[in-house]
Structure formats: structure tokens, C-alpha cells
Amino acid sequence: MTIKATLVLFSILVAPGALLAAQAVVHVQPPDLHGPRQLQDQTATAVVRDYLESWQSLTAALEKNRVDLLDQDFVGTAKDKLTDTMRQQAALGIHTRYQDRAHDIRIVFYAPDGLSVQLIDNVVYDERVVDNKKVLTTQRAHVRYTVVLTPAETRWRVRIFQADPE
Amino acid sequence: MVLASLSLASAQDSRMSLPTTVGAGSAFSIHSTGSGKAVLYIVGPGQALRRDVQLGESTYFPVGSLYNAGHYLVILVAGSSTDNGWVDVVPANTPANLSFLAKPSRLPIGLHNGISGTVYIFDVYHNLITKPTPVSFKLSNPSGSAQQRAVTAHEGVATTEMDSSEKEGFAKFEAQVDGISSTRVVEQVPGSPCGLTMIARPSGKGIQLATNPVRDCSGNAVPDGTIITFTESYDGAQSTADVPLKHGVAQVEIPAHPGATITVASGVVLGNEIHWQK
Amino acid sequence: MNKGRVLAVFITAATVALIAIGTLWPGKTALQYSGGKNLLRTSSTPQAAVENLGDEIRLRAWGAAYSSLGNKAEFSQSDFVHDLTGYYLSLRTYATLESFEVRPLHASSDQAEVRLRMHWSSVVGPFTTTRDLQVVKNGDRWNVDWPLVRKTVVPPQVIPENYLRWDVIYRGPGDDWGVQDVEAPHVRIVDMHPVQRAEGVVVLGELLNEDVVPAYVSVRATLQSKSGSPISTEGSFDKISHILLPKQVTPFFVNFPNATLSDVGSIRMEPLSGLVSASAGPVIVIENQQLNPAPGATVTGQLVNQSGQVVNIAHILETLYDKTGQVVWVADQYTDHALLPLTPIPFDIHIPEDLARKVSSERTIVETYSVGGVH
Numbered sequence: 007m008t009i010k011a012t013l014v015l016f017s018i019l020v021a022p023g024a025l026l027a028a029q030a031v032v033h034v035q036p037p038d039l040h041g042p043r044q045l046q047d048q049t050a051t052a053v054v055r056d057y058l059e060s061w062q063s064l065t066a067a068l069e070k071n072r073v074d075l076l077d078q079d080f081v082g083t084a085k086d087k088l089t090d091t092m093r094q095q096a097a098l099g100i101h102t103r104y105q106d107r108a109h110d111i112r113i114v115f116y117a118p119d120g121l122s123v124q125l126i127d128n129v130v131y132d133e134r135v136v137d138n139k140k141v142l143t144t145q146r147a148h149v150r151y152t153v154v155l156t157p158a159e160t161r162w163r164v165r166i167f168q169a170d171p172e
Numbered sequence: 173m174v175l176a177s178l179s180l181a182s183a184q185d186s187r188m189s190l191p192t193t194v195g196a197g198s199a200f201s202i203h204s205t206g207s208g209k210a211v212l213y214i215v216g217p218g219q220a221l222r223r224d225v226q227l228g229e230s231t232y233f234p235v236g237s238l239y240n241a242g243h244y245l246v247i248l249v250a251g252s253s254t255d256n257g258w259v260d261v262v263p264a265n266t267p268a269n270l271s272f273l274a275k276p277s278r279l280p281i282g283l284h285n286g287i288s289g290t291v292y293i294f295d296v297y298h299n300l301i302t303k304p305t306p307v308s309f310k311l312s313n314p315s316g317s318a319q320q321r322a323v324t325a326h327e328g329v330a331t332t333e334m335d336s337s338e339k340e341g342f343a344k345f346e347a348q349v350d351g352i353s354s355t356r357v358v359e360q361v362p363g364s365p366c367g368l369t370m371i372a373r374p375s376g377k378g379i380q381l382a383t384n385p386v387r388d389c390s391g392n393a394v395p396d397g398t399i400i401t402f403t404e405s406y407d408g409a410q411s412t413a414d415v416p417l418k419h420g421v422a423q424v425e426i427p428a429h430p431g432a433t434i435t436v437a438s439g440v441v442l443g444n445e446i447h448w449q450k
Numbered sequence: 451m452n453k454g455r456v457l458a459v460f461i462t463a464a465t466v467a468l469i470a471i472g473t474l475w476p477g478k479t480a481l482q483y484s485g486g487k488n489l490l491r492t493s494s495t496p497q498a499a500v501e502n503l504g505d506e507i508r509l510r511a512w513g514a515a516y517s518s519l520g521n522k523a524e525f526s527q528s529d530f531v532h533d534l535t536g537y538y539l540s541l542r543t544y545a546t547l548e549s550f551e552v553r554p555l556h557a558s559s560d561q562a563e564v565r566l567r568m569h570w571s572s573v574v575g576p577f578t579t580t581r582d583l584q585v586v587k588n589g590d591r592w593n594v595d596w597p598l599v600r601k602t603v604v605p606p607q608v609i610p611e612n613y614l615r616w617d618v619i620y621r622g623p624g625d626d627w628g629v630q631d632v633e634a635p636h637v638r639i640v641d642m643h644p645v646q647r648a649e650g651v652v653v654l655g656e657l658l659n660e661d662v663v664p665a666y667v668s669v670r671a672t673l674q675s676k677s678g679s680p681i682s683t684e685g686s687f688d689k690i691s692h693i694l695l696p697k698q699v700t701p702f703f704v705n706f707p708n709a710t711l712s713d714v715g716s717i718r719m720e721p722l723s724g725l726v727s728a729s730a731g732p733v734i735v736i737e738n739q740q741l742n743p744a745p746g747a748t749v750t751g752q753l754v755n756q757s758g759q760v761v762n763i764a765h766i767l768e769t770l771y772d773k774t775g776q777v778v779w780v781a782d783q784y785t786d787h788a789l790l791p792l793t794p795i796p797f798d799i800h801i802p803e804d805l806a807r808k809v810s811s812e813r814t815i816v817e818t819y820s821v822g823g824v825h
Contacts, residue, residue: 041290041331068217082625083298087218087240094220102215115329118288119275121627124329133245135215142213142247143256149243152302152327154292156627165627166292166328167217169243170302171193171260271628278633278661292628356630361662364697395662397614397730399698409740412814413756416613416695416730424756427737439658439697440640 032058035112045116045123053123053155054111056162061106064088064167069103071096081156084167103134107146123162127151187227188248190257196264196297197239201230202246210250214259218242241299263299270294272347274356280363281340281390285333287311287358291347292329300328308348309334311358314341325349336360340392362392368443370402370436375425379404379448382423383436393420398438404448406432493518496562496585497552499592503583504550504566507534520586520593529598537601538788539762539821541577545570545786560587564594574688574765574784604791609758613731616664620725635665637723640699643777646711653704654777656769657721659694664728667694669721671704676715682706689780691767691817693728700815701769703780732757734764734816737794747806752794753785753816761789765817768799773810789818 060079067075071092108130115124134144154166189203206227214221218240225231248255271292307330309321321332345356366389386394400422404411406429415422436443493499506515516527536542555563562585584595642655653671673681689703739751764785
């Protein structure tokens with residue numbers, strides 16, 4: 007997949023959704039795969055598109071503490087952990103808003119059976135914490151995420167979503 | 173994780189003293205300066221905690237308090253003042269769980285790189301262990317032969333490909349990481365029939381057709397239930413029967429027609445031809 | 451306001467008038483469903499007697515139909531009903547008589563022969579049965595002698611069966627990532643050919659189960675324009691054997707109504723398969739299969755059930771090839787009779803007239819459905 011092609015694609019497909027949220031800047035690097043299977047452009051495009059959409063779900067779900075908003079984009083461990091976080095937030099009376107500002111994405115693994123894709127995303131986001139309607143703080147974070155997505159019926163879903171030190 | 177964090181710098185100037193990283197599930201403390209009561213928040217997508225604290229003292233978080241790997245915002249609220257900082261929770265070093273995906277669960281014999289195995293390595297809290305980790309894969313065939321591969325996991329994942337053997341049967345496919353292992357069973361099934369032949373003998377007014385034991389090109393018995401098609405052509409007409417293998421052979425009785433040509437096939441594989449003269 | 455009143459009065463008057471007309475001169479269908487006796491003509495002619503019998507069969511008025519027969523002493527009402535609806539569970543059991551045609555063959559002053567063609571509708575489509583009836587004059591009335599086809603008696607015997615059966619334990623609804631699952635059967639399209647017909651484009655072909663386990667199969671086809679954009683997607687539904695045993699081949703037929711082949715640049719084919727529980731039996735031998743040329747081109751033959759189990763419904767699929775071996779058409783038929791053990795049942799499958807000249811050879815497969823044994 008060429009960088010140019012991908013960027014053009016995301017300016018078409020992702021930007022409208024991102025504009026509604028907060029215009030995250032998306033940069034997709036060429037895949038750097040350490041597995042034996044090659045990745046088709048179409049697959050890479052779908053993976054990145056679905057991953058970026060998952061950020062919108064995550065933002066809405068953690069802001070409203072609504073587990074059902076995760077259903078479309080998260081599965082397995084990632085969904086379980088985010089669900090637990092929402093329950094903890096609800097019990098404490100807090101809400102958080104994670105607004106992604108920039109993504110720098112590189113796909114690093116495509117399983118030979120085609121059943122998982124791993125990507126690294128250097129993401130910039132703003133985290134706002136609200137306790138009982140009082141905004142405690144808003145902070146900007148630069149974080150490296152390791153993400154594994156697996157295919158569902160019609161889209162890729164995030165199965166592992168983990169911030170890691172470099 | 174933290175490529176640059178302005179808030180961490182401000183935290184260092186603040187009334188909080190934070191560890192830079194914490195092992196998943198490990199105990200840790202956060203020290204604050206000043207006096208009076210405050211509220212301490214630790215919030216990230218992975219977890220959310222809140223503690224009432226006494227400024228000027230250390231707040232102790234016992235083992236198992238903060239266990240999901242991630243980047244956490246730490247907020248100390250004392251009256252109208254707020255201090256912020258960041259803490260990274262990193263996966264434990266010891267693998268505890270493997271997600272081992274072996275595909276396919278059933279495949280024909282003799283396929284080069286036909287079997288793939290992918291393993292994701294997790295700690296006890298289901299955090300992906302992303303540091304390079306050695307993994308060994310082993311495919312043990314029923315005949316006793318085995319294929320082994322040593323692979324280093326990158327970003328928590330390792331993968332390999334193996335050949336299916338020439339003998340049918342169930343193979344054990346094992347992934348092992350630091351004493352933790354996970355095993356899958358891969359069924360290696362015979363290929364298409366090879367050298368398919370039948371014999372015909374009179375049976376009353378009909379013909380009894382039976383195949384010889386049906387085997388693939390490696391000599392493995394083709395499984396029972398496989399469909400064998402018999403066709404008898406005569407005088408512009410024909411009789412056909414799709415017959416499943418039973419105990420390795422397929423047999424059927426069809427009407428006898430002198431001068432008929434009888435053929436046998438299985439899927440796209442053709443067998444021998446008999447001209448019935450009786 | 452006045453206009454509204456006038457309209458209301460007009461509607462009321464029209465309703466009353468229509469009710470009166472309907473009561474005094476009821477329609478034929480309304481009479482049938484109301485059970486009205488006035489429907490039936492007096493059986494003053496052989497044709498009227500057969501028409502009355504046809505109407506009674508259509509209404510399932512078995513008692514009246516049986517009572518009207520001239521030879522009813524030769525069999526019971528139950529035999530008569532089973533002759534029409536099947537002695538064993540079959541397509542006939544739940545079929546309804548949609549219509550019938552009566553055609554006099556010849557007649558004398560006290561005896562006549564009349565052909566009754568009955569058009570039935572069933573869950574898998576219509577089928578037609580024909581009976582040539584003797585009609586005998588009895589006083590001023592005519593009575594039908596029903597040509598009863600008696601129940602086929604299978605000689606008492608033991609037919610050993612040890613066919614393989616596959617059962618599948620499906621995984622639960624939970625997330626199974628990283629846990630072993632069972633592979634779906636591997637299937638392959640071995641032939642595919644689009645055909646332009648008056649009603650649209652038809653994609654024909656054959657699908658092979660390459661695996662060692664039975665497969666529930668289907669085929670999905672997408673017509674794509676010359677620019678590569680999808681025109682339409684359809685699936686195979688009826689002219690396919692959905693359950694394929696290992697190494698078995700089924701034809702498939704995907705219909706695209708109103709499509710034009712000249713608009714199609716390419717076709718994307720998707721063979722679909724899933725694990726299914728299945729039995730390797732019963733074996734059905736297709737005997738004396740013959741290609742009968744046009745006009746009235748057909749494939750005829752007989753099905754013989756070689757097992758001891760009654761086959762309640764058999765679906766016969768006919769793949770027709772040209773002399774190069776390419777599939778030119780797929781035709782099918784369901785048997786309206788149950789297949790008893792070792793008892794031949796004839797079949798007769800129509801081939802479209804314009805394709806008949808191209809057909810050089812054929813292959814028949816039979817998909818069976820059974821719910822019980824011989825009793």
C-alpha cells in the first residue's frame with residue numbers, strides 16, 4: 007500500500023467522520039509486516055478505517071458510561087477492559103472524554119490465517135475528566151498504542167487496545 | 173507510550189511525587205506535599221480509581237490495584253487547586269496466558285506450509301507482553317515425527333507455518349512460551365482417491381459393482397462416506413448411482429444391459445471403465 | 451356538507467345493492483368456501499360427474515367425493531383419500547388442488563371415459579397428476595369409477611443399514627478467539643457458465659465438496675459491469691442440492707431476472723459452506739435415464755430407493771451438458787410420491803425447447819428427505 011494512496015483515501019473516507027468529532031489528523035505509514043502474509047490494500051484500508059471509527063465509539067462510550075456503544079467496534083479483552091472502566095467510572099460518578107487529535111498508524115502484523123491484524127498507533131489525544139459535572143482537568147497525551155483487530159461479519163473489531171511504553 | 177508529556181513536567185513541579193512506570197498489578201505509592209484533605213484520581217481507558225488522601229502523606233496502592241497496562245492520568249484535587257501527572261502501567265514480565273490460533277483444524281495431507289500457528293502472549297492480567305519473547309512451536313504427527321520452529325515474538329505476537337504430513341491422522345500442534353503451553357489438534361485427512369478401480373460381477377438380473385479399497389496417492393484410506401459415482405451407459409440410456417464408501421469400498425447393484433459401458437468416478441477423479449458383455 | 455351526505459347515502463345504497471347481488475347470485479369461489487351445496491351440478495352428463503368429483507376433491511370433501519363414486523364398494527374411503535394424498539408422507543400430503551381440467555375421451559349411451567388432469571400446488575411448486583376415469587350411467591345420473599392405485603406393499607424383509615452418519619457439535623455463541631473451532635468444509639466451483647435467457651441472465655455451474663465431511667452449501671453470484679461496479683447479487687436457492695457429501699458434486703442455478711449479459715463485464719462467485727449433520731444413506735439408483743429429443747424434450751428415468759427407509763420427498767436435479775461438456779441448463783423436479791424401498795418411481799423432467807438441441811449428455815443427482823420408516 008502506498009502512503010499517498012492511503013492518505014488520499016482517508017481524506018475521503020475518514021475525514022467526514024473525524025470532522026464531526028474534532029478533525030483528528032491521520033497519517034498512515036506503509037505496512038512493516040513481520041509475518042509471512044502480505045496485506046492487500048483493500049484489507050489495510052478497511053482495518054484502518056474501522057480502527058479510527060473505534061475511537062469515536064470509545065470517546066462516546068467513556069463519556070456517557072454506556073457499554074452498548076462499544077458493541078460495534080470492540081470485542082474480547084479490549085471490550086471487557088473498557089466495560090470494566092465504565093463501571094468503575096459510573097460507580098465513582100466520573101466521566102472521561104478522550105478526544106483523539108492525531109494518529110500515526112503503521113500495520114505491523116497480518117496473521118497467515120487472516121484472522122488478526124496488529125497495528126501501532128502513535129496517537130495524540132486530549133483527556134478530560136469530569137467528576138459530578140465538574141471538569142477536573144483536560145490534559146493532552148502522546149501515547150503509543152498496540153492494537154489488534156480481528157474480523158467480524160462485516161468489519162474489523164478491536165480486540166486488544168493497549169498503551170505501551172516504547 | 174509517553175513520547176512527550178507536558179503534564180508530567182507539571183506534575184514534577186506539583187504537590188505529587190509519581191512513579192514513572194508501575195508493573196501491572198504491582199504495589200506502588202504516590203506521595204503528596206502540603207496539608208489537609210484531597211482527592212486523588214487515577215484515570216485511563218483501562219481503569220478508573222479514586223482515593224481520599226491526606227496531603228503530606230503517601231497513599232499506598234496494594235498489589236492488584238492498578239493492573240491494566242496503559243497510560244493513566246493522575247489528578248490530585250485539593251480544594252480549588254488541581255495537580256496532574258501521568259503514570260504508565262506496563263505488562264508483567266512473566267507470560268501467563270496464550271491465545272493460540274492454529275489453522276486450519278482440518279486439511280489434506282502433504283501440504284507445504286499448510287498449517288499456520290499464531291500466538292499472542294499475555295500476562296496474568298491479560299495485558300499483551302510486547303517485549304521480544306522466545307516462542308517454540310512443535311507439530312507432532314501420529315507417526316511420531318515432529319516439526320519444530322523457534323520464533324521470537326514481536327509486539328506480543330509470534331507466528332509460524334508447518335507442513336502437513338504424508339500420513340493421515342490427528343497431529344498435536346503446540347506453542348510454548350516460558351513454560352506456558354497451549355495445544356491444538358489438527359486433523360490431516362487423505363487426499364482425493366488415486367487409482368480408483370472397480371469390479372463388476374453378475375448378481376441375478378443385475379450387476380453387482382464394487383470398488384477396490386479406495387486410497388489416496390499416498391496410500392491412505394479415503395474416509396467412509398466419500399461419494400463414489402457409478403454410471404452405466406447403454407443404448408442411449410444410462411443408470412447412475414452416488415454411493416458412499418463403507419468400510420473403504422463402495423458397492424451397488426444396477427440393472428444388467430449387455431453391451432453397457434460402466435464407469436466409476438469420485439468428484440473430479442475418474443476411475444476405470446468396464447464393458448459388460450453378458 | 452350536503453355533498454358529504456349525498457356521498458354517504460350513495461355508498462350505503464351501493465353496499466346494500468352489492469350484498470344483495472352477492473347473496474342472490476353468489477360467485478363460484480364464494481360458494482366453494484362457504485360449503486354451499488348449490489355449487490355442484492347434477493351429474494346428468496359424464497363431464498358433469500367428473501367436474502363434481504374434481505370440485506369435491508378440491509374442497510377436500512372426501513365423504514361426498516367417495517359417496518359419489520360408482521365403484522366405492524371396491525375400496526374404503528380411507529383408501530380413496532390415501533390414493534390422492536399419498537399412503538406415506540409426501541408432497542401430496544400437504545398439496546392443495548388448485549384447478550383441474552376435464553376432457554372427454556370417448557362416450558357411449560351408458561359409459562364414457564374422461565381424463566381428469568389435476569393441478570396441485572405444494573410448498574416446492576405446482577405438480578400435475580392425470581387420471582383416466584370410467585364414468586357409468588346409473589339411472590338418470592352418471593357415476594365415476596375411481597381407478598384406485600392401491601398401496602404398494604413392500605415384502606417383509608430385513609435390509610441391513612450401516613451408513614455413516616456425521617453429527618456436528620457447534621460452538622456456542624460466545625467469543626472463541628484463541629480457542630479451537632472446527633473448520634468449515636472446503637468446497638470448490640468446478641464449472642461456471644452464464645446464459646442469457648428471455649427472462650434475464652442465469653449463472654449455471656457445478657460445485658464440488660472437496661472435504662471429508664458433509665457440507666451445507668450455497669452459491670452467491672455478483673454480476674459486475676464492465677467498469678467493475680456491482681450490478682446485482684443473487685444466491686442459488688432451489689436448483690441445487692444444499693447438502694453435499696464428501697466428493698459429491700451438485701449443479702447450481704443463479705437467476706438474475708431482467709439482467710442483460712451484454713452489460714456484464716465479470717461475475718464474482720462465492721461458494722458458501724458450513725458444517726452440517728448428515729447421513730450417507732439412503733442410496734438412490736437412477737435407472738433407465740434417457741434424454742428424449744425435441745419436440746417435448748425431456749429426461750426420463752426411474753428412481754430406486756436401495757435402502758430400507760422410506761424417502762418421503764426426493765428432489766431430482768438434472769445437469770445438462772453440451773458436447774464439449776459445458777453445463778447448458780439445470781432442471782429439477784420433486785417426486786410427489788414417497789419412495790418405498792426397492793420400488794421404482796418414474797420421473798419426467800422437461801427441458802426448455804430451445805436448449806434441447808444443444809444437450810448432449812446429462813447427469814442426475816437426487817437429494818432425499820425422510821421422516822419415518824415403512825409401516
